[in-house]
Amino acid sequence: MMRTRPLKVALLGCGVVGSEVARIMTTHADDLAARIGAPVELAGVAVRRPDKVREGIDPALVTTDATALVKRGDLDIVVEVIGGIEPARTLITTAFEHGASVVSANKALLAQDGAALHAAAEEHGKDLYYEAAVAGAIPLIRPLRESLAGDKVNRVLGIVNGTTNFILDKMDSTGAGYQEALDEATALGYAEADPTADVEGFDAAAKAAILAGIAFHTRVRLDDVHREGMTEVTAADFASAREMGCTIKLLAICERAEDGASVTARVHPAMIPLSHPLASVRGAYNAVFVESDASGQLMFYGPGAGGAPTASAVLGDLVAVARNRINGATGPGESAYAALPVSPMGEVVTRYHISLDVADKPGVLAQVATVFAEHGVSIDTVRQQGKDGEASLVVVTHRASDAALVGTVEALRKLDTVRGVASIMRVEGE
Template sequence: MMRTRPLKVALLGCGVVGSEVARIMTTHADDLTQRIGAPVELAGVAVRRPSKVREGIDPALITTDATALLKRGDIDIAIEVIGGIEPARALITTAFENGISVVSANKALLAQDGAALHAAAEQHGLDLYYEAAVAGAIPLVRPMRESLAGDKINRVMGIVNGTTNFILDKMDSTGAGYQEALDEATALGYAEADPTADVEGYDAAAKAAILAGIAFHTRVRLDDVYREGMTEVSAADFASAKRMGCTIKLLAILERAADGESVTARVHPAMIPLSHPLSSVREAYNAVFVEAEAAGRLMFYGPGAGGAPTASAVLGDLVAVARNKLAESTGPGESAYTQLPVSPMGDVVTRYHISLDVADKPGVLAQVATTFAEHGVSIDTVRQQGRPDGVGKEASLVVVTHRAPDAALSGTVEALRKLDTVHGVASIMRVEGE
């Protein structure tokens, strides 16, 4: 039977995503009522700038006192789309203390303090849902923590930042340099005025921490995720990748160790074969490739950012949490029973593509090969090309290794830098997805 008393929702934040959430709640009110089994009513909207005109939102709902809104006694569900650590953390805690379930899109907060927030939700018998925190509109969090709950996930590899994928895609398809592609991304609104969080991998690392915790049933914090940005990726790197039948993506890679006793989490640019499904992800789209023991390989693809796509994920969580409220139950909480340690990047087994500027004279290749051998790293392929440097002669030497521990590969690179015959290490790129 349909309940007539509405479930009251507090919207914390009304920027690009929040305004879309309010619009969808209004325009699809009848459908949401039928899907939930009760009306949902926007009961208050907490903002920082009350004077700003917000089309479609009753000005009487606007408040600058989010805490008072949560404490007024009639709110059932809070939607947090403020972002950042504070005041979002304090407001979510206040919501739980006042019997309010929470839907959040806050990847940074969940990556840093997810365990504490889950514990608070469980203590009060409430829900904490956050599908919108990772990969925008793509259904990913709920399938991983519900649909695959009976399976064993061994690896997750994905493109989880649309800005960086747009930049790398433009570099690949047009031959543009990094700065030129970034300028285009900024002009089109894909990149922020300060793109640091995206291009240095911080955004992707936060999402990686959340996904790793869900995939491996263990607590993974942002500080546990190895991170490299993509600002040093060059047109020359893409040319080398094409010669190998690869392209370059900024990837989040989460793996369970072969013995099952530890996990790794990392974000960095990598070459991947054109045969891999992730290689064809274009523009600002996201895609996540999940490898499970029973289900096999699954790929989740779609828009990873933007007001409407992210709001879609928020509203999906709202429906789920509202249904739980009516049933006087809660959905799945944190699953961290494995308590697996997160291994350092040095333990990861991977491959390197290394471009060296070396003296163009006999014996150099043998010296370089000996350095690799001394560090226990086997060479797969070598390509050497001589070129005049204006004074003497210099050669470009590209080495692709076999799989080895990252620590051994990193040690090899440091030893190469010290050779008199090596004038410079032009680029280092990991090779993944083979």
Template sequence: MVRTRPLKVALLGCGVVGTQVARLMTTHADDLAARIGAPVELAGVAVRRLGKDREGVPPELVTTDAAGLVARGDIDVVLELIGGIEPARTLINSAFEHGASVVTANKALLAQEGPALHAAAEKHAADLYFEASVAGAIPLLRPLRESLAGDKVNRVLGIVNGTTNFILDRMESTGAGYGEALQEASALGYAEADPTADVEGFDAAAKAAILAGIAFHSRVGLDDVHREGITEITAADVAGARQMGCTVKLLAICERAEDGRSVTARVHPAMIPLSHPLAGVREAYNAVFVEAEAAGRLMFYGPGAGGVPTASAVLGDLVAACRNKRGGGLGPGESAYARLPVSPMGEVVTRYHISLDVADKPGVLAQCAMVFADHGVSIDTVRQTGKDGEAKLVVVTHRASDAALGATVEALRRLDTVHGVASTMRVEGE
């Protein structure tokens, strides 16, 4: 049915992204109307507090009553840009109940409550779009949900957090330590005042849960994602990677098991060869490498955060939701038919780089090698340097399970000749 009245949009949150969404809706109003087939009208903007000058946003549209705004009944699409779990969850559910579709950038909420939100959208015949929740402006989720819907995705490997990529890039290019690189990221505005969500991997883990769910048509929650951050990465780790012809990146990795009966989702630092496309992703950029059965290898690259890039993704979803409202259809909902279980991290198989501080005396290498053999972990290469009774032993393994490697490291720690395990890092992308 063709709509004659403007489509009304409620904006929840007018921070860095929300401000840019409001601005672009105004400056691109004619183009948006032409693409949708009907005008789009910003009907209200919910904020935490009044009194702040919000350039481009008419003061009469600003309200602190977000609940009242989404419950008006004449709102066609709600843009949720508040973030966090509450009140975002309650507001989104209210929007569905009152007949509105929802566009959100809320990765944390989707990773924790995705199935419930999809069920609510389906119950009320509404759309739930969330392209901006992963990798900012990069068109990634829509290709996975739609363009590759006829294919079988086996692996998603990506850099999905710009803050950590900037920090690791600085450690690589300048030789800086973690603390120094974090200070620079903070000074340039790439890191929040409290960077925990980024540097401890929580942000990337939420995105990995969303990616795995879409890629493998199965429900993957935040608790299913193995998570490690970058706070323990040292300049020595970065230098060790360089000696191997690798660089260190914080990766989100979602994989289908070889037998196809389960999936894994994990976020952790890893060494990747300089020849891999992800190795060249610098500064605060994001990139995701998708491996599909028929399409082969695909790479998506671009700015993963920022007000204007993220607003671009939000507006893309807004156009889709408005087109559906105008035409009476719905976009893709949740696809979880495969119901593949998520395997524990111990079953993940990959290569490892282990750095040991050992006594510099005969027989130490043989003793350590025996520990690896006892736990079924095959050694690929060994490098040893020594001075004044102390030595550094660097071992790179062949592929082994995470459980086997963990048991090996614990056994090595118990050796009298091993003074410490300086670092253990996975080697990916080969």
């Protein structure tokens, strides 16, 4: 039986994503009603610029008073796609207080205050869903939170920012420098006028915090995530990667310690073997590789941004929340029972690729090898090229802690024969 009273939905924000949400709600209204068991009605749209023409949206629904909209008291669901911390945080908690469940795409807010938002949702008996906050259209949050709820996830390794993947892929495939690849990404609309959030890893770090929290049933905040950007990656780094049978990606890596007693979350550029599934992810696409005890290795792949893909994830949440609403139930909330400590970056263990500019004379390699040995970092391979009194020395290590590597690099910089540390790159996915 179809319920005749429509579920009322308010939309906070009507930009690229919000306008697509409104369009799909209108054009797919009959299908959505059939899937939910009741029609859904767009009851209001909060915007900053009310005079802008919004095709397909009744101007009578548009308001600049988002607070008044979420306080109406007759809303069933509030969809928040305005982004940022405030006023989004206050609007979401106000929506809970006035009887509405919330669907959000706000990765920054969830990474910073997810625990408080979940607590507010639970206090008022409402849902908080946010599939669209990570990896656009790719179903990822729900599989981690529900499909793998009976499994033990050990590692989440992924490309979660399309802008950075486009830039690095362009550098790899064409030999372009960083700035040249960034300029092309900007011209094509993949990069914002100010790309800092993407290229410095802030966007990916927020997503890593969300993924780690869900995967490990532990509260992980943005401040817990180690972050490095990709602006220093060079064509020379890609040349070295190719010689190793690798490419370079900006990765979000969330993993349990081998003893299971702690977790880490980090974002940084890394070399990965061409044989790894993530190495073949091209352009602005996203992909996330999940490793767990029972299911083994899983990979989720697809468009990670854009109006329609992100709106698809929002609408998927809207359908789930609407069904819960009709049934008088709520879906899964926060699961943080494990409460595992988040270890500092210094305890992370991985392999490293270090490129040094050194003097081209006898004994240099022995000096460098001694420094590595003194800091407990084992060398796997060494490659040296020299010309006119100068040389490039590339060292690839066995697995070592980040703290040991930092100490090694500090000591190398003090050697008279080392003229500079050209690059340091972690090697993952092996």
